[in-house]
Amino acid sequence: MTLLDTMIQLGKNARAASRAMAKASTATRNQALLLIAAAIRRDAAVLTAANQRDLAAAAASGLDAAMLDRLTLSDKSIAGMAEGLEQVAGLPDPIGEISNMKFRPSGIQVGQMRVPLGVIGIIYEARPNVTIDAAGLCIKSGNATILRGGSEAIHCNRALARLVAEGLSGAGLPADAVQVVDTTDRAAVGALITMPEYIDVIVPRGGKGLIERLMRESTVPMIKHLDGICHVYIDDKADLEKAVNIAFNAKCHRYGTCNTMETLLVASAIAPQVLPLLAVRYAGQQVELRTDAHAAAILAGYPHLTDATDADWSTEYLAPILAVKIVSGLDEAIDHINTYSSKHTDAIVTEDYSRALRFLREVDSASVMVNASTRFADGFEYGLGAEIGISNDKLHARGPVGLEGLTSLKYVVFGHGEVRQ
Amino acid sequence: MTLLDTMIQLGKNARAASRAMAKASTATRNQALLLIAAAIRRDAAVLTAANQRDLAAAAASGLDAAMLDRLTLSDKSIAGMAEGLEQVAGLPDPIGEISNMKFRPSGIQVGQMRVPLGVIGIIYEARPNVTIDAAGLCIKSGNATILRGGSEAIHCNRALARLVAEGLSGAGLPADAVQVVDTTDRAAVGALITMPEYIDVIVPRGGKGLIERLMRESTVPMIKHLDGICHVYIDDKADLEKAVNIAFNAKCHRYGTCNTMETLLVASAIAPQVLPLLAVRYAGQQVELRTDAHAAAILAGYPHLTDATDADWSTEYLAPILAVKIVSGLDEAIDHINTYSSKHTDAIVTEDYSRALRFLREVDSASVMVNASTRFADGFEYGLGAEIGISNDKLHARGPVGLEGLTSLKYVVFGHGEVRQ
Structure with missing residues (x-):
């Protein structure tokens, strides 16, 4: 046979x-x-x-x-x-x-x-x-x-x-x-x-x-599940404490999982406040930050700082590495996510009602979150009782x-x- | 370019x-x-x-x-x-x-x-x-x-x-x-x-x-929509009038549509009653009947009678032609349908509650009906308001x-x- x-x-x-x-x-x-x-x-x-x-x-x-x-x-x-x-x-x-x-x-x-x-x-x-x-x-x-x-x-x-x-x-x-x-x-x-x-x-x-x-x-x-290039966008109307907690948890809770954040987007108006606070947390875990020039200037002196290349925006590190980009605001954040995300899970941190609704509607990913860690994208956390996998597809199960x-x-x-x- | x-x-x-x-x-x-x-x-x-x-x-x-x-x-x-x-x-x-x-x-x-x-x-x-x-x-x-x-x-x-x-x-x-x-x-x-x-x-x-x-x-x-090999099964607990009306309508309402019946299955216990009644209706439309030997014996004298071959059970005629097969009962009907149906639309005619429920559950088709013409499988008839097509697939839209x-x-x-x- x-x-x-x-x-x-x-x-x-x-x-x-x-x-x-x-x-x-x-x-x-x-x-x-x-x-x-x-x-x-x-x-x-x-x-x-x-x-x-x-x-x-x-x-x-x-x-x-x-x-x-x-x-x-x-x-x-x-x-x-x-x-x-x-x-x-x-x-x-x-x-x-x-x-x-x-x-x-x-x-x-x-x-x-x-x-x-x-x-x-x-x-x-x-x-x-x-x-x-x-x-x-x-x-x-x-x-x-x-x-x-x-x-x-x-x-x-x-x-x-x-x-x-x-x-x-x-x-x-x-x-x-x-x-x-x-x-x-x-x-x-x-x-x-x-x-x-x-x-x-x-x-x-x-x-x-x-x-x-x-x-x-x-x-x-x-x-099918392809990969997890997940984003957190910290809006300039974000609550600073929520932003730091969520961005830290989404990266550092576990490095090898598909719902781990790989790119952090920060609105330029809040970056000078939030990035230094986050740097303290990330430094404790020796997280390497790969940043654009604007973020690098704010983070000057961070011990594990590297210049981001274009490839970083579409890399799933599964490691203590994080790409960081400063954006002008919500529109640029949504554009970046819809261009580079693997359509797995993306989150916004904001206290602004209208921006939260726009992010939920316009980000084309399987899970879209407001003020929660991307690590929640999981069958048990969602109450499905069990999970056969996480689908990046749009047809049938998403x-x-x-x-x-x-x-x-x-x-x-x-x-x-x-x-x- | x-x-x-x-x-x-x-x-x-x-x-x-x-x-x-x-x-x-x-x-x-x-x-x-x-x-x-x-x-x-x-x-x-x-x-x-x-x-x-x-x-x-x-x-x-x-x-x-x-x-x-x-x-x-x-x-x-x-x-x-x-x-x-x-x-x-x-x-x-x-x-x-x-x-x-x-x-x-x-x-x-x-x-x-x-x-x-x-x-x-x-x-x-x-x-x-x-x-x-x-x-x-x-x-x-x-x-x-x-x-x-x-x-x-x-x-x-x-x-x-x-x-x-x-x-x-x-x-x-x-x-x-x-x-x-x-x-x-x-x-x-x-x-x-x-x-x-x-x-x-x-x-x-x-x-x-x-x-x-x-x-x-x-x-x-x-x-995608592949083809429509749709069945009507007339159970021996069927109401004769409903059976004749449904089997006639499912074949003769329109010949070229994908939800038209192509094979009629009849329980042997009711075949001697129902087939002669149906033959009168089909004869009026000059429908060719391609039958197994058992049905041929009952329909002897029908003007457009042919012996069915195995190929008839999996042919979408889109024409005034109907394959007819006598089955022993519900189990054989479900087996035949799950083997030869294109999983589009299949119907049972019966007054038996338990058999109706079994047919609904066990026939693996996109539309499964009790006591209704297969011609109802349609977006407008189902109340969808509009229809882009009919899917034979199981994933996503069915x-x-x-x-x-x-x-x-x-x-x-x-x-x-x-x-x-």
Whole structure:
């Protein structure tokens, strides 16, 4: 059997399983989640052993420390996977909800029903916990899924796949509702993204290089996260304390996350007041500031000061580095953001009502905030209960994607024998 | 300037115009629509003259009668374009609506704002009225658009483009908010579908061949309509009169529309009663019935009877031809539909409550109906006010696509200085 045959078989299995999932009751899907959680707790030692094999191979092949860290399953992360499934089981069921049923002049009643998307392909790095997070969200939302995790996690993912299949079967659901691609051959990804007849949507989670390749090659629609070049704009009508707290938190709360601020824009009228206050905070964290000439003049003497180049306005540092630009006011700030932002999350700090409304309306990003840290752009902080990723796309799901993002609305019509005149 | 340069320039113009459109007020966008409508009425003779040039060229090149018919602008269709714009101006504005603003434990308040998608590329056949319909829906929904109509309508589309630009400018909006691709070079389509940096979504309206090409080649997301293989299933608990009326209307109301029934499924227990009644109605319209052996036995003597082949279950006839299959009951009907349907519109006729609910839930199509003709799957019948097309996709817009389908929901956060803990 060639790799392509194998992938087509996975696709056919998933399509068949998706039909059973779509009609499974809320209780059945929740039962599967709880059975999987119990199996993970029971087999923690098995999972740890499988993870040790992955870690040994990864260390031998010279994987870097950060990747080894993400690959590692601790006792705590194993318990976390089980708890995550239990939390998802406790969320409201999005499936089957019927809304907006309205009578039309013809006599028919028309509304919409929320239904699963069908089959979801998820492509991610060597992070075993994502296998369980993704499986849990797909089961809860009535979808079948094909999971393609980083090959370094293959032993752990195989062990997890067995537990997921056990839980699905135990609840009377098809084990094929969650399939793990059991090969380290990278061509599997190429097959997965070109099977629109079997896969309804691809959710890629990974670096920019992977996503850009998928954008070129995929014939299956994607819910994708590209990068996070997030801005905070401090307006001249900002409250100084809020401005300093937000701009510090948005940069320094965590450096490696996509909702971290990468560029700070400051209105020229407030820059002489706010930048020195911020400099004190940033200096304590040794944040490098890459600034335009105007900001450099105000920040003269700051210990980690560099001249910004044009490239800095479109760089996602994921590090203690911040681009800083002085702007004349709101219009220039919005222009800069709509030009350089990755359309992820952007915030204004202001006490001016009209400017706040204009920023909310005119900044074309998935999350737009007034007087709050960009770090809040997150499925849990937004109350979605869980998150499969954050979408930079405008179609379908935008921003943090929870269970609803894995569903679709179809039209339902209640008739009484009506025919078209 | 090469064609690609020209297309890139159109893209840049559209992107710039989209920002002005996104912040334009409801009144301004409606004013543009009304000014365009008035200009169309004023220049009806100019439009007719331009259309005559197109028609003469098309007749000389041997265009078939149906295409000539669609290309023709009558006085009535010119008035219809103006009226359509006035109706769209009267619809509620979807843009700027803020919903579900909820406080979170952190203190931030999170909800969603409906905003334009940005730039919409529309590719369609030689139907001048689509130029105005599409322009109107894009202006109303705050989007910029690039229109690529069939080359046979180029003179008429140029004349319409001038009137649209006049109306936009008159309302103070950028004329580039609606641009018509002013070349008959087919390579323009290839450029349009591979400019994701300038175009946010492609809406193709055309034959299956065009759509399949775009699916292979487009790197821009699409809202697309593939085909309409629609089913009616007559359950053995159906009311006979409703069944006959619906199955007759779904086939014979109009043959060439995508929501016309192409396959009739009949439960074996009711087939001996219902098929002879239906045969009388279909015979009056000389409908050819392509049936399985079981149905053929019941319909023996019907004047236009043919044996169905496997290909009939997946053929969109758009003609007075109907595939007929006897099924054992609901399960087989749902299986058949989920296998052969184009996921457009499918209906059940039954008086059984539980079967109706199962059909609604389990049939994986954009519109699912109980006791109503599939011909109701339409933006106007559903109360959307207008329709840019009907989507067979599951992501974003599914089924008839109105103004909301041309918008996106972004998250908005009202904060009070909150930072992430």
